[in-house]
Amino acid sequence: MSAKKRTIDAFFGVPKAKSNVDEIVKKARTSTTDAIVGGEANEDKVFGSFDIIQYSQHPNYPFPIAHLPDPLSNELPSLPSSIGRSMTDQPDLDLLYFEPYFPRSSAKQLFEFLRSSLPFYRVEYDINRGGISTHIRTPRWTTVFGLDETSRFASSNDSNDIATNDIVDVKTGRKVVGDRFYDKYPPRPIPQCLDALRQSCEAATGCKFNFCLVNYYAGGADSISYHSDDERFLGPLPAIASFSLGARRDFYMKHKPPPKANQTPSSAVAAEQGDAKPLKLPLGSGDMILMRGTTQANWLHSIPKRSGKNAEDGGRINITFRRAMVKAGTENYYNYNVGTGPVYRWDTVNREMRKWDKPLP
Numbered sequence: 001m002s003a004k005k006r007t008i009d010a011f012f013g014v015p016k017a018k019s020n021v022d023e024i025v026k027k028a029r030t031s032t033t034d035a036i037v038g039g040e041a042n043e044d045k046v047f048g049s050f051d052i053i054q055y056s057q058h059p060n061y062p063f064p065i066a067h068l069p070d071p072l073s074n075e076l077p078s079l080p081s082s083i084g085r086s087m088t089d090q091p092d093l094d095l096l097y098f099e100p101y102f103p104r105s106s107a108k109q110l111f112e113f114l115r116s117s118l119p120f121y122r123v124e125y126d127i128n129r130g131g132i133s134t135h136i137r138t139p140r141w142t143t144v145f146g147l148d149e150t151s152r153f154a155s156s157n158d159s160n161d162i163a164t165n166d167i168v169d170v171k172t173g174r175k176v177v178g179d180r181f182y183d184k185y186p187p188r189p190i191p192q193c194l195d196a197l198r199q200s201c202e203a204a205t206g207c208k209f210n211f212c213l214v215n216y217y218a219g220g221a222d223s224i225s226y227h228s229d230d231e232r233f234l235g236p237l238p239a240i241a242s243f244s245l246g247a248r249r250d251f252y253m254k255h256k257p258p259p260k261a262n263q264t265p266s267s268a269v270a271a272e273q274g275d276a277k278p279l280k281l282p283l284g285s286g287d288m289i290l291m292r293g294t295t296q297a298n299w300l301h302s303i304p305k306r307s308g309k310n311a312e313d314g315g316r317i318n319i320t321f322r323r324a325m326v327k328a329g330t331e332n333y334y335n336y337n338v339g340t341g342p343v344y345r346w347d348t349v350n351r352e353m354r355k356w357d358k359p360l361p
C-alpha cells in the first residue's frame, strides 16, 4: 500500500473524544481501512506511528467529521483541472461545464472519503395537493450543512455573552433566539472538508455560496425526479454548482413548458416551437456543472433511475453549493435533506449505510 493511500485510509473513523470545535485528535494508524469497524478505531491493530487528524465538531453534528485528507487538500490550489466550457446554445440555458473539475483519481478518493465521513438521512415527508395527502420517501440519501445570508455561526471574535455555537444575526451582531425557522432543525456549519471545496468553487466561478447539499445515490434505484432549484429563497437567477463523484450517471435537462415569468417572449416562443432540445449530460466522477442565469427559471433537471446491468454502479455522490438569502431557505433545506428521522453512516466493513446510534456518554 502506498504512503498516500495509507494516509487517506487513516481517515475512515471517528475520534472517541467529543468536545471543542476542530479538536485535534491523535488516531492510531491502522494497517487497513477494514481495521476500523463501525467508525471506531480498532486499537488492537495499531502498529506504531500516529497520524494527527483534525475533525470538525459541532453540537448539531451526530458525530465529528474528519477534515479533508492532506493529499486532497494539497490538490485544491491546482483546481479546477480543466477550463469550464460554457453552454448557452439553447433558449434560457446558461451552464458552465468542468469536465472534470477534479482529476479522476482524486475524485474517487474524495467519493470514498465523503461517503464514510458524513452523516446521511433517508428523508420521508407528506405533501398535500388538492386536499390529498401523499407520503414521499426520498429515493436517495441526503445531508445538508449551512445557514442563510441573514445569520452566521458565532466565532471567537464575538462578545462574551455569545457562546461558540450560537447563531448570530448578521446585521445586529446579536444572538438569534427563539426563531421559528431555526428551532425545528438546528442548522449545522459546513464542515471543513466541504468548506475547502466551497472555497475552491467560489474562486473558480466568482459566485458566493452558503449552503452545501449532498446526495448519495447508492445504485440505479436511487434518483431525483424532474425539478428546478428555483425556490424564492434563492433569489432571482440563482447559481448552483453541482459536483459529481463516483459512478457516472445521466443528468437530464428539459425546458419548462412556456410561457413563464423571466422568459423573454422570443425564448417562450422558441421553447413552444420545440427549439429547446432536451439535454443528456453523462456526468462522470470529478465533473462539475454550474447552472446559472435564467437556467433554473426555465429548465428542469433530473437523474433518472437505471435498471438492468446499469443498476449496480458502486454509488455516486452529488454535492451542490447554493446561496440561500432568507431564513425560510434554511428551514426548507434541513426539512427535506435531514428531516426528523434516524441518522445513518457508511459502514466500511459491510459496505452499506447503517443506522448510527449515538454512543453512550
Ligand SMILES: O=C(O)CCC(=O)C(=O)O
Pocket: 213, 215, 224, 229, 242, 251, 301, 302, 303, 318, 320
Ligand atoms: O445529483 C445530481 O446531479 C442532481 C441533484 C439535484 O438536482 C439537486 O439536489 O437538486
Ligand SMILES: [Fe+2]
Pocket: 227, 228, 229, 301
Ligand atoms: Fe436540483
